[in-house]
Amino acid sequence: MPEGATVQKIAVQVKVNGKSYSREVEARMLLVEFLREACDLTGTHVGCDTTYCGACTVLLNNLAVKSCTMFAVQADGSEITTVEGLEKDGQLHPIQKAFGDAYGLQCGYCTPGLMLSTFQLLAENPEPDEKEIRKAIAGNTCRCTGYMNIFKAVQLAGQNMKGA
Amino acid sequence: MLGQLGEGAKLLAGGQSLIPLLKLRFASPAHLVDLNFITDTSFIKEEGGALRFGAMTRHAEIEHSDLARKISVLHDCAAGIADVQVRNRGTIGGSLAEADPSGDWANALITLDTTVHCLGPNGARKVALKDFILDAYTTVLGHDELVTEVEVEIPPKGSGGAYIAFKRAAPVYPTASTAVQLTMDGEVCKDAAIALGCVGLTAIRASEAEAALRGKSLNDTTITAAAEAARAAADPHPDMRGSADYKRELAAALVKRAIHIALRRARGEQVEGTHLYA
Numbered sequence: 001m002p003e004g005a006t007v008q009k010i011a012v013q014v015k016v017n018g019k020s021y022s023r024e025v026e027a028r029m030l031l032v033e034f035l036r037e038a039c040d041l042t043g044t045h046v047g048c049d050t051t052y053c054g055a056c057t058v059l060l061n062n063l064a065v066k067s068c069t070m071f072a073v074q075a076d077g078s079e080i081t082t083v084e085g086l087e088k089d090g091q092l093h094p095i096q097k098a099f100g101d102a103y104g105l106q107c108g109y110c111t112p113g114l115m116l117s118t119f120q121l122l123a124e125n126p127e128p129d130e131k132e133i134r135k136a137i138a139g140n141t142c143r144c145t146g147y148m149n150i151f152k153a154v155q156l157a158g159q160n161m162k163g164a
Numbered sequence: 165m166l167g168q169l170g171e172g173a174k175l176l177a178g179g180q181s182l183i184p185l186l187k188l189r190f191a192s193p194a195h196l197v198d199l200n201f202i203t204d205t206s207f208i209k210e211e212g213g214a215l216r217f218g219a220m221t222r223h224a225e226i227e228h229s230d231l232a233r234k235i236s237v238l239h240d241c242a243a244g245i246a247d248v249q250v251r252n253r254g255t256i257g258g259s260l261a262e263a264d265p266s267g268d269w270a271n272a273l274i275t276l277d278t279t280v281h282c283l284g285p286n287g288a289r290k291v292a293l294k295d296f297i298l299d300a301y302t303t304v305l306g307h308d309e310l311v312t313e314v315e316v317e318i319p320p321k322g323s324g325g326a327y328i329a330f331k332r333a334a335p336v337y338p339t340a341s342t343a344v345q346l347t348m349d350g351e352v353c354k355d356a357a358i359a360l361g362c363v364g365l366t367a368i369r370a371s372e373a374e375a376a377l378r379g380k381s382l383n384d385t386t387i388t389a390a391a392e393a394a395r396a397a398a399d400p401h402p403d404m405r406g407s408a409d410y411k412r413e414l415a416a417a418l419v420k421r422a423i424h425i426a427l428r429r430a431r432g433e434q435v436e437g438t439h440l441y442a
């Protein structure tokens with residue numbers, strides 16, 4: 001871009017966790033930057049920023065996506081769920097509770113992304129076996145746990161949600 | 165619009181290859197034109213003995229489609245691309261137009277009778293997939309042209325296929341991949357199509373491996389001959405995923421495995437195909 005040129009901003013309106021956000025942003029802004037910097041929702045993490053690690057996973061119209069691999073302007077008119085949207089009325093979501101109860105996290109950096117991948121999985125398949133869980137969270141990297149407790153947490157979350 | 169923007173414009177479909185390339189500065193288009201807001205570009209239909217996929221049909225939609233299961237190679241491919249998040253965004257048309265040497269769709273579809281429907285200011289044209297991809301990241305598409313649809317003939321009865329990719333982890337590109345389509349007449353292989361992915365600048369049709377099976381009855385000797393021919397056809401670059409010799413070895417092993425799955429499927433068996441991880 002030539003020096004001194006003004007950057008054109010584009011209006012984006014999205015619903016995040018049920019609340020409407022209208023912002024004017026540069027076309028190049030990534031969705032994860034939009035959520036963190038324009039909406040102050042910092043629960044969604046930037047991990048690798050190369051479409052690998054899944055720390056930035058959010059739900060876009062109920063489907064898990066890597067928010068570092070789409071532009072904010074592409075989300076215009078969409079409904080987004082981030083980790084901040086899981087808790088309701090001060091009560092942890094069954095997925096959040098299960099990750100704690102089953103020790104499915106250590107440092108917690110990957111956890112928001114993992115919980116949203118889990119959300120899509122359990123919405124489609126409330127009683128996944130280990131093979132199905134592995135496939136569903138294959139796009140989320142955890143460098144602490146070794147994954148075994150995460151598998152347990154996902155299964156526990158499924159059981160808790162069925163009972164709820 | 166592409167005509168007005170000129171050659172500096174690039175089309176954005178699912179973005180799962182293009183956005184990472186932009187971040188690496190491997191591509192720096194002056195304009196990005198987002199195709200995601202165009203309606204009726206995502207569909208799966210059966211028509212006249214073929215399956216037709218809208219260019220913006222997501223991998224996940226193909227993975228979960230009962231229609232797409234009519235061609236095993238398509239289901240195997242769609243269900244194994246990267247991870248859930250990428251499959252929710254990435255598109256079949258985008259994958260072909262990007263023509264990444266490690267992309268999955270071109271390799272899977274080249275073993276089938278696949279036609280790419282293109283549209284530009286001079287009208288529509290249909291290009292056979294084998295003529296569509298010219299080189300790494302290079303297709304016959306003009307800068308003002310796009311893919312609208314991918315059409316795949318349903319193989320005849322007695323035909324079975326398999327697609328397997330070998331990956332170090334789900335989100336990465338495969339180290340090597342193979343697609344096999346076998347049409348059987350009793351014990352004899354009437355026709356064979358074998359393709360190798362990630363071991364050349366484009367998907368490679370291993371014609372000598374195909375010849376090793378065609379007209380023969382399939383047993384350990386003929387299948388090993390086909391795998392060896394595939395090893396010779398592979399032309400891999402050494403990189404962080406492995407040495408050239410390792411990738412040739414891997415391609416041969418994958419071909420062998422895929423032939424066995426394709427053969428069982430040609431006989432009507434249900435076999436769950438799966439991508440392999442290191």
